[in-house]
Amino acid sequence: MARGSSTNSTRTIAVALHGIEPATFERCAVIRDWLCDHGIDRVTLLVIPARDLHPVGERAPEMVEWLRERRGYGDSIAQHGFQHVPGRRGSTRVHGQRAGEFVGLDSAETRAAVSAGWRVLKLAGIEPEGFVAPAYAYTAALRETLSQRFRWWASLTRVHRISAPAPVSATSAREPLVPAWSLAARGPFSRLLSPTLVRAGAMLPTSNLRIDLHPADLRHPRHMMALEWVLQRTEARVPITYAELAGVEPSLLSRPQPLATNKAGGSDLTPLAPA
Numbered sequence: 001m002a003r004g005s006s007t008n009s010t011r012t013i014a015v016a017l018h019g020i021e022p023a024t025f026e027r028c029a030v031i032r033d034w035l036c037d038h039g040i041d042r043v044t045l046l047v048i049p050a051r052d053l054h055p056v057g058e059r060a061p062e063m064v065e066w067l068r069e070r071r072g073y074g075d076s077i078a079q080h081g082f083q084h085v086p087g088r089r090g091s092t093r094v095h096g097q098r099a100g101e102f103v104g105l106d107s108a109e110t111r112a113a114v115s116a117g118w119r120v121l122k123l124a125g126i127e128p129e130g131f132v133a134p135a136y137a138y139t140a141a142l143r144e145t146l147s148q149r150f151r152w153w154a155s156l157t158r159v160h161r162i163s164a165p166a167p168v169s170a171t172s173a174r175e176p177l178v179p180a181w182s183l184a185a186r187g188p189f190s191r192l193l194s195p196t197l198v199r200a201g202a203m204l205p206t207s208n209l210r211i212d213l214h215p216a217d218l219r220h221p222r223h224m225m226a227l228e229w230v231l232q233r234t235e236a237r238v239p240i241t242y243a244e245l246a247g248v249e250p251s252l253l254s255r256p257q258p259l260a261t262n263k264a265g266g267s268d269l270t271p272l273a274p275a
Contacts, residue, residue, distance in 0.1 A: 013209045013237040014245045015040055016132070016154070016180070018080065020067075021048040022060035024215035029066060031213060032075075038231040044242040045070060046080035046132050049117035053083065057124030067126045076241035079128040079150070082117040100137025110141040111148075118149050129243050130154065136180075152246040156180055159210075161246040178245065182212035183223040195226035202230040208245060209237060 015035060020028045028045075035043055045067060049056060057064050071077055081101040102110055114131070121128050130152040133142060138155065146153050147162050154160070158175045181201035183194045202209060211230065217223040 011207055011209075011237045012240045012245070013040070013211065013234050014044065014159075014178070014240050014242055015042075015211045015213060016044040016046055016078075016242060018046045018132075018184075018212060018214045019048060019084065020045055020063070020080070020215075021051045021084075022056065022063060023051065025060060025063040025066070027215040027218045031215070031218060032070065035231075038228075039235065040231070040239045042074050042076070042239040042241045042244070043070075044076045044078055044130075046078050047121060047126065047128065048080050048084045049082055049120040051083055055120040055124065057120065064124045064126060071126070074241075076130070076243045077121070077126050077128045078130040078132050078154075078242065079114075079117050079121060080132050081134040082113040084134045100133050100135035102133060102139050102142045103137050105139070105141065107141040107144070110139065111145050114142070114145045114149065129248070130246075132242075151248045152243055154180070154242055159242050159246045161248055175246065176208065178206075178208045178210050180210040180212045182214070183217050183220070183226065184212065184214050195222050198226050199229060202234055209234060210245075 017028055017031060032043060032045075047056065047067065067077060083101065085101055102113070105113065118128065129150065131146050131150045132154045136154075136156040143153075150162055152159060152161050157177055157179045159178060160175050179201070181198045183198055198211070202211070211227070213227070217227070
């Protein structure tokens, strides 16, 4: 049975690794190796094109090479904003976090930021298939822009397929409801509860399960223990990417190769002490 096919007998798990940039590369590589050790051979990698306005291709060629290698093994690459910084205007909070990068930008500014990020990744040889907004904060201008560059985009509750040349709909519910479960939280009380919530979400009787990981999770032993618990109890699920979850053919991916240990990190997962 093909990966990503949606049937009652197929249960899947789609893991996304957020916030990949030069400063987090080492931690992301360690987490990715750890996922390989747990049988997760498909992951969606969310790459920040220019965190400090320096293109990733110039700032971290070793990270770019790693991303190309991971795509060769079957991972999917998505653009994660442009700089991944909060919007300049307004103080709106989204999902309990500071407003996302595109909140407060007009249509022209949104198009410029999205296009600049896409060009940075394409020039580096890692053209993205999809898009995930920082903090899952989407505006009307951002949704309209996505259909010009990408094949899918992910909100907090769904992964949406883009059918060009039709514009991205703000209210489309054709895609199944697949909420993302994450350990990312603001404040000590939220961090205390998040492992329990992720465990509970993983046990729901749903066909598709989405798990969001962040580089900061590696600093919290309770987070990693919760993830270990989830992966051990979801071994029967088939790992897929967000592209496959959206029903998009992975034309940008080469034929997957056997799992391999990445050069940037070992397979042992040891939580890092806070900086």
